[in-house]
Amino acid sequence: MVEALYDKEICCSICKNIFRTKKVRTSAVRLEKRDADFCVYYNGENPIYYAVFTCPNCGYTAFESVFQEISPKDKKVIIAKVSNRWVQRDFGKERNVYQAIEVYKLAILCGQLLNQKKGILGMLCLRLGWLYRYIGEIREFDFLKHAIDCFEEAFRYERLPIGNLDEISLIYLLGELNRRLEKYDEAIDWFNKAVNNRAIKQKRKLDILAREQWRIAKEAYKKQKGAEQNE
Ligand SMILES: [Zn+2]
Structure with missing residues (x-):
């Protein structure tokens, strides 16, 4: 080998x-x-x-x-x-x-x-x-x-790009990183930018991923807001 x-x-x-x-x-x-x-x-x-x-x-x-x-x-x-x-x-x-x-x-x-x-x-x-x-x-x-x-x-x-990270992938990534840090409002903003950007239509996998992570972020945001109101 x-x-x-x-x-x-x-x-x-x-x-x-x-x-x-x-x-x-x-x-x-x-x-x-x-x-x-x-x-x-x-x-x-x-x-x-x-x-x-x-x-x-x-x-x-x-x-x-x-x-x-x-x-x-x-x-x-x-x-x-x-x-x-x-x-x-x-x-x-x-x-x-x-x-x-x-x-x-x-x-x-x-x-x-x-x-x-x-x-x-x-x-x-x-x-x-x-x-x-x-x-x-x-x-x-x-x-x-x-x-x-x-x-x-x-x-x-x-x-841009940064290495092989092009603009649309960077916009998506900023959404996903904010989501991971539980900054859901920022995450939603970036995902929104990503799915409404024409360039994402050339990247089917990224488009699907962005919509899915956007949905997860929106749900988490609602939960977070709900939890704050119940405090
Ligand atoms: Zn040296």
């Missing part, structure tokens, strides 16, 4: 160190199921664990897609705020969920220091939330909340 993981060689854009980090072969990815906020569960290796690279020498951490996008100013910031305090650690081997949590936290730290796009930060926070969900930790909800804040800003001010 072919190994699911392989090594990728990277040259760090901060310290020029050459290091190896694992990735999952596309052919080895086995989808098991997906939650309504697109959180994916895999049979076997989870590509989400490996989508973030960490330089073992200087600590610089980012999504693979933006790892090389570094200006001279960014470099100074990372050296001063990350590398100077970095204790050498290698995340380039096989990762478990706890190591994945560590690298996503490092990526959020670096992303904030570099004022990275809110779309990217939102994606990091969303995935960190999912990692906590995998292990049943309620810190999930802190990071879903951060993801909402970032995605709302991205929706207003940044160019």
Whole structure:
């Protein structure tokens, strides 16, 4: 059997160190199921664990897609705020969920220091939330909340898509994340925007999902209101 993981060689854009980090072969990815906020569960290796690279020498951490996008100013910031305090650690081997949590936290730290796009930060926070969900930790909800804040800003001010998350999927996702945080009025607003957007007609599965989650949010909202009135 072919190994699911392989090594990728990277040259760090901060310290020029050459290091190896694992990735999952596309052919080895086995989808098991997906939650309504697109959180994916895999049979076997989870590509989400490996989508973030960490330089073992200087600590610089980012999504693979933006790892090389570094200006001279960014470099100074990372050296001063990350590398100077970095204790050498290698995340380039096989990762478990706890190591994945560590690298996503490092990526959020670096992303904030570099004022990275809110779309990217939102994606990091969303995935960190999912990692906590995998292990049943309620810190999930802190990071879903951060993801909402970032995605709302991205929706207003940044160019979309964010990776493969296009505008209509983002509108839907904002509904679903708010629903998960029991902010039903916001959730209903976003779902309403989603189902009334013409673009959703091109995505039948998303259309059905949006209507279903909208219905669930409306019912939960009524219940919540009812409970408040009975207090
Ligand atoms: Zn480095």
